[in-house]
Each structure stands twice: as C-alpha cells, then as structure tokens.
Amino acid sequence: MSRPGPLAGIKVVEFAGIGPGPFCGMLLADMGAEVTLLERAGGTFASQLFGGGRKAVANRGKKSLCIDLKNPEAKALVMQLIGEADVLIEGFRPGVMERLGFGPDTCLELNPRLIYGRMTGWGQSGPLAARAGHDANYAALAGVLDTGRRHGGAPWAPPTLIGDMGGGGLMLAWGIACALIETGRSGQGQVIDAAMCEGAAVLAHGLFNLEALGEWQGKCAIDSSAPFYDVYACADGQWISVCPLEPQFYQTFIKRLGLSEDPDFAGQQYDTTRWPVMKQRLAVIFASSPRAHWEQLFDDTDDCVWPVLSMQDAPMHPHNQARQAFVDIAGVRQPAPAPRFSRTPGSIQSPPPLLGEHTQQRLMDLGLSSEEIARLVALGAVSVA
Incomplete structure (x- = not known):
C-alpha cells in the first residue's frame, strides 16, 4: 500500500x-x-x-x-x-x-x-x-x-x-x-x-546577478559564448553538451581530448579573446566522431560532458531508469x-x-x-x- x-x-x-x-x-x-x-x-x-x-x-x-x-x-x-x-x-x-x-x-x-x-x-x-x-x-x-x-x-x-x-x-x-x-x-x-x-x-x-557584474553577453561562461559551455554536433547528427566550467574539470576535459599542450587551449580557459578560435576547433573535433564515441570517452570523468537526449530517448537512459x-x-x-x-x-x-x-x-x-x-x-x- x-x-x-x-x-x-x-x-x-x-x-x-x-x-x-x-x-x-x-x-x-x-x-x-x-x-x-x-x-x-x-x-x-x-x-x-x-x-x-x-x-x-x-x-x-x-x-x-x-x-x-x-x-x-x-x-x-x-x-x-x-x-x-x-x-x-x-x-x-x-x-x-x-x-x-x-x-x-x-x-x-x-x-x-x-x-x-x-x-x-x-x-x-x-x-x-x-x-x-x-x-x-x-x-x-x-x-x-x-x-x-x-x-x-x-x-x-x-x-x-x-x-x-x-x-x-x-x-x-x-x-x-x-x-x-x-x-x-x-x-x-x-x-x-x-x-x-x-x-x-x-x-x-542569477542572470540579473551576472548582468549587474557586467558579465553577460559575450563575456559570460554560461551564455553560449564560451567554448566550454555549449553544445556541439557530432558526426552522426546527434548533439553533445559540454560544460567543464570549473578549472579542474576543464583541465581533465582538454587532457581527454589531447589538448593539454595545445596553445589554443592550455591556460586559455577564461581568455575571452581566444573563445571564438577554441569554439571553432572544438566544433571540428566533436564533428569527427559519432556521439557514442564521446559518451564513452567521457563516461568515467567529472568533465560534465553528456549527451543531448530527445524526449523519446531520455526515459531510456540508465540513470533515469534506475531512478524511475x-x-x-x-x-x-x-x-x-x-x-x-x-x-x-x-x-x-x-x-x-x-x-x-x-x-x-x-x-x-x-x-x-x-x-x-x-x-x-x-x-x-x-x-x-
């Protein structure tokens, strides 16, 4: 009962x-x-x-x-x-x-x-x-x-x-x-x-808070202008959400992608002048493989990379099923x-x-x-x- x-x-x-x-x-x-x-x-x-x-x-x-x-x-x-x-x-x-x-x-x-x-x-x-x-x-x-x-x-x-x-x-x-x-x-x-x-x-x-600090539209980490807080198209037409906002997550994120020594990414997380180039490169990288590849690559990390699921697929995800x-x-x-x-x-x-x-x-x-x-x-x- x-x-x-x-x-x-x-x-x-x-x-x-x-x-x-x-x-x-x-x-x-x-x-x-x-x-x-x-x-x-x-x-x-x-x-x-x-x-x-x-x-x-x-x-x-x-x-x-x-x-x-x-x-x-x-x-x-x-x-x-x-x-x-x-x-x-x-x-x-x-x-x-x-x-x-x-x-x-x-x-x-x-x-x-x-x-x-x-x-x-x-x-x-x-x-x-x-x-x-x-x-x-x-x-x-x-x-x-x-x-x-x-x-x-x-x-x-x-x-x-x-x-x-x-x-x-x-x-x-x-x-x-x-x-x-x-x-x-x-x-x-x-x-x-x-x-x-x-x-x-x-x-x-919270967005009004950021606006008051002058950190909005083009200078904000969460308004889609930052390369590390966005969604990217994969080779199979599916999408992946990428949100390694915190520095420690960002470091392991670029390491998984083999970019730790890349001058476009190493030490450049919050250099807004570099964001357009970084975003373009990430778009090319994620478009090179299907979504399942990226899900597997980041499956055991805290890098905040997760698939963008449809309303049909969301109920079938193992976490959602485990939680009913x-x-x-x-x-x-x-x-x-x-x-x-x-x-x-x-x-x-x-x-x-x-x-x-x-x-x-x-x-x-x-x-x-x-x-x-x-x-x-x-x-x-x-x-x-």
Whole structure:
C-alpha cells in the first residue's frame, strides 16, 4: 500500500484552464492533495491543444466534475465545494471570477481559511493586467527571453518552461505551500497573485546577478559564448553538451581530448579573446566522431560532458531508469512526481480523468441524491461522463 503524500488531506478546487494552472494542480495532486477539477462541457482550448481525457498529463490524479459555471443551479454546488476546500486555483483574466460570482471576497467570506490562488500572465493589477499573452511574451517582458539567445543569435527558449510552468505554475504551487503553513498558524486564508512575468524574472535572478557584474553577453561562461559551455554536433547528427566550467574539470576535459599542450587551449580557459578560435576547433573535433564515441570517452570523468537526449530517448537512459524518473500512465510516458520525500512520497493517484468522470461521485459527496443529480443533468447544470 502506498503511503500518503505530504499534502494528503488538503482539498483543492481547480477551475479548468490552460498551462500553468493545471500544472500547479498537478503538482499538488502528485503530493497527495485531493484536486477537484471543474471542467465545462466541450472541454477547453487546453484539451484541444494537449489532448483531453487520459492523455492530459497535467490532470493526472484529479477528479473531473463537468459543470456549467454560468448556470444558476450550478453556483450553489461550486460554493459548497469552495466552502470545504483548503485551496482554490483559477487562471482567468482579472475580473472574470468576480463576474462569475466566485471572486475572492465572496469566497473568503464563505471560507475564511481559503487560500485563493490566482494565476495570470501580468498579475491582477498594472497597465497590462487585462492583456493577453503567452509564455514567450511573459519571458520577453521579464528580460529573460533575451538571455536564451545563442551568442549573436535570435532570442528563444524551450516552449512553456520559463513563463508558464516555472514562472507560473511552479511559483503558484510554492506560494500555496507557503500559505498553507501560514494558515496553519493564523487560521486565516489569503489571496495569492501569481504573475508569470514576475515569476520568470525570479527564475532568472542569477542572470540579473551576472548582468549587474557586467558579465553577460559575450563575456559570460554560461551564455553560449564560451567554448566550454555549449553544445556541439557530432558526426552522426546527434548533439553533445559540454560544460567543464570549473578549472579542474576543464583541465581533465582538454587532457581527454589531447589538448593539454595545445596553445589554443592550455591556460586559455577564461581568455575571452581566444573563445571564438577554441569554439571553432572544438566544433571540428566533436564533428569527427559519432556521439557514442564521446559518451564513452567521457563516461568515467567529472568533465560534465553528456549527451543531448530527445524526449523519446531520455526515459531510456540508465540513470533515469534506475531512478524511475519516468512512468507510463494510461499509455502515456511522462515524468514521475518530484521532488522525492523519504517518509511521505508523492505519487500519481490516478490517470487523468475523462471529462465529467467524477461528476456523480463528487456531487454525491456533497450530499446530493441520484434524483437531484439527474435533475441537474437534465437542466444542463452538470454533465456526466
């Protein structure tokens, strides 16, 4: 029997959305929280983009209650759920929840201990609060997207990771965890205003640090301008990541490549005027053999040389397999819950639900009879799978 996660007993009401909100709910569910997902008939743009039902990884471990938030018959049910919840997650634009009748003032009056998590791109206030945006927009305005450029190239970054997931969903989950601790002491709830733009900036705190020191773009060891912190193409078209940043790792790195006495490399690690020549030569060297050759050459060293794996290959790497870092749920390969706990580990409680799969169960939990549920279905207030 699996042990309960660290958030076991915490009840969460999540209003269905896209991206960071569902990711935040997934993180809480992975850690044992009971997450009731309020979905609307027909699904959302997220279900169209990422696939609904069992393929919606962000909904794993949640219970789906399909409900029409605009139906007068549904409002009392939602308020009942909120009344017994510890956490609420919503990702609408500012003002939408208020117009629906579920604004923070209303909900906190009903449930003073409620932690009301709001997820937006720009925050609940400010000149951009009501404007639309996406991950790259938030990262761009935070000054972070620009740091994702290869030296001298166009700025870009892995999709959804900086603004949506890291700066958004992860920051909101962190805020909720903090608020749960504080509520345990004070007995009072509060509103969390999580803005993806601001969260993206926090993630980049170290880069702002380097910028303040004047060590960025062309003079920085980690912005892709340094030859010893980059990726290189191999003879078979695969890629290798090369990061011997520390001097002791750099020395053994060039030794393995037979470059210890080479004037282009010996004693030149942080001579930025030499970096272009060093990079050109390393590119030729790595292009001379397939990736497997370089993996074998550096397999027993601390030189920080590792293969660039695809999403298909990553789960098959021996280290990831030994750690069981990826799991198969309902036929979908996906990352396992993280981080790991020694005593109350997280776990995937169930596969992603079908739309409305738990409508009947959740309404019966609220004390509704089968006849009352059938009447609500007939009125279009709720739907069942």
